[in-house]
Amino acid sequence: MSLPIIDNLEIWEVTEDILLIHQKKVPFLFSCCDGLLILPKEARNKKTIALDLNIEPKYIKNLNDIYGPVSNYVCTHAHIDHTSHVYAWEQLGVNIHAPTPEANYLLDLRNFYRGFGFNETLEYSTIEKFGKINGFHNCNYINSFKSGETLKFENLVVETISFPGHSRSHVGFLIPKEKVFHISCLGFDKPKPEIDGFGPWYGFKEASISQYIEDINQAESIFLNYAKFLTSSHSYIVKNPDTTPFEYMRTKINENQKKVDNALKISNSSKLSEDEVVSQLLKMDIFFPKKKLKDFLFEIYSLWESWIIRKHIQRSNQFK
Numbered sequence: 001m002s003l004p005i006i007d008n009l010e011i012w013e014v015t016e017d018i019l020l021i022h023q024k025k026v027p028f029l030f031s032c033c034d035g036l037l038i039l040p041k042e043a044r045n046k047k048t049i050a051l052d053l054n055i056e057p058k059y060i061k062n063l064n065d066i067y068g069p070v071s072n073y074v075c076t077h078a079h080i081d082h083t084s085h086v087y088a089w090e091q092l093g094v095n096i097h098a099p100t101p102e103a104n105y106l107l108d109l110r111n112f113y114r115g116f117g118f119n120e121t122l123e124y125s126t127i128e129k130f131g132k133i134n135g136f137h138n139c140n141y142i143n144s145f146k147s148g149e150t151l152k153f154e155n156l157v158v159e160t161i162s163f164p165g166h167s168r169s170h171v172g173f174l175i176p177k178e179k180v181f182h183i184s185c186l187g188f189d190k191p192k193p194e195i196d197g198f199g200p201w202y203g204f205k206e207a208s209i210s211q212y213i214e215d216i217n218q219a220e221s222i223f224l225n226y227a228k229f230l231t232s233s234h235s236y237i238v239k240n241p242d243t244t245p246f247e248y249m250r251t252k253i254n255e256n257q258k259k260v261d262n263a264l265k266i267s268n269s270s271k272l273s274e275d276e277v278v279s280q281l282l283k284m285d286i287f288f289p290k291k292k293l294k295d296f297l298f299e300i301y302s303l304w305e306s307w308i309i310r311k312h313i314q315r316s317n318q319f320k
């Protein structure tokens, strides 16, 4: 199949009728994620289906002109890089699906604010600015499903796989017949084999490192046993039996643990409370160089990093 050339988009064939789409330049760091287009195939689906393809509205329109009409769109979880432009699919008449309870976060940014616990430390105006810089707009209606449920669009079967270490509703997609496994935002974020990203992301109160490690193990077993191709929200396509994604994610978590353990050694923290240790380590900028960040971004990054640090401190106490 010859692929269209659209400025600022990369389009890869995962199989002959499943495409992985990536927007190259983005308005802000958390405004887009890569996703899949399942093109029509006889006896499977007459209309195209989009899986977690959150890119700017003009590109959504381009793709819909070429491959549409798109009948259904499935979102994997409600972090803003997966929700900001979903409204543009909805405006084209696409049915939007998302896992509960995060499905509600697409309807109102205040649900996102409260749902992820930002309200415990930040003003709503901080999250409003964050939504705006990433192009977020509300959707009007979401069909919600339970993480782990199997979805069917005409004869296309999409199994959703629950990966709650990242966020409580977070799912991957297994398309068993096509042997395609999309692990979504699990943490394989290498744009190219030679370039590293941040790795697994657990900068929220509800995220869990031990659950994360279970999710990675489960994803590896699904990939090796049931899939030929692995895709994710921020990376290149991997072919079975390449286990790079899983080794990368485990290594990143171990490296993060080492960063926190080393910082604990030099911070002389034995007499301090956990909160005091977290704020001391936060000032050391061990994960994000926050000094250059201004107002609302400084606040958001500090909140994320404080949870990453806290989870590693708890983990290191657990193994003492």
Ligand SMILES: [Zn+2]
Residues within 6 Å of the ligand: 077, 079, 166, 185
């Ligand atoms: Zn995410």
